[in-house]
Amino acid sequence: MLSSVLRSKQAVQVKVAIMRTFVRLRQVLATNEELARKVAQHDREIEAYPMIPQPVVNLLEIG
Numbered sequence: 001m002l003s004s005v006l007r008s009k010q011a012v013q014v015k016v017a018i019m020r021t022f023v024r025l026r027q028v029l030a031t032n033e034e035l036a037r038k039v040a041q042h043d044r045e046i047e048a049y050p051m052i053p054q055p056v057v058n059l060l061e062i063g
Helices: 002-006 009-031 033-047 054-060
Strands: none
Touching: 009 033, 033 054
C-alpha cells in the first residue's frame, strides 16, 4: 500500500483513512439491504468485464 512504499506520516494517515472508509462501507451494507443488493448487482456486472485488472476487482469486493 501507499504507506509501505512512501513511509511517511501522511501516507500512513491516508492508509488509515482508506481502511476506515472500507469498514464504514461494510457497516452500511450490513444494515441496508437494498444498497447491498445494488452493490452485489454492480459486482456481477464488473465480473462480466475481464478488462478490469483483478486487483481493482479485489478492492471493490465487499466481504
